[in-house]
Amino acid sequence: MTEIVLHDIDQVLVDRIKRVADARGWTVPRTLLHLLEQGLHVYEGDGRVHFDNSESEVLEAALAALEGIPDDAGFAMIGKLPVDESGP
Structure with a gap:
């Protein structure tokens, strides 16, 4: 494998x-190898999103929980303003 040497790297980047x-x-x-590979995917524009196993499991659990929420008029109105039918 080719050795890569980085010079003059900002300390904030090193810490990250x-x-x-x-x-x-x-x-x-x-x-560094992983970050380079993933960064190249972004710049090459393949558009795929990759999750590791733990991230996939968490996302699947969250989606399953959302699917279990009852569809009722009260819950669906959270965050919405009532419609003023009197007009301006």
């Missing part, structure tokens, strides 16, 4: 990379 590495339990080189 390290936070991602720590959160995922990855080494910094593995983290």
Whole structure:
């Protein structure tokens, strides 16, 4: 594999990379490889969204919970203003 050396990196960026590495339990080189691959997907415009297994499970659970909400007139009106039929 080709070695990549980065010079003059802003400390804020270094800290962000390290936070991602720590959160995922990855080494910094593995983290950089993953971030480069995912960033290239964004710029190449393949448009696909990728979730890891834990993210997929959380999303599926949230969608299942939303599907279980009863469809009633009261709940559907949350956040909506009543219609003023008297006109301006």
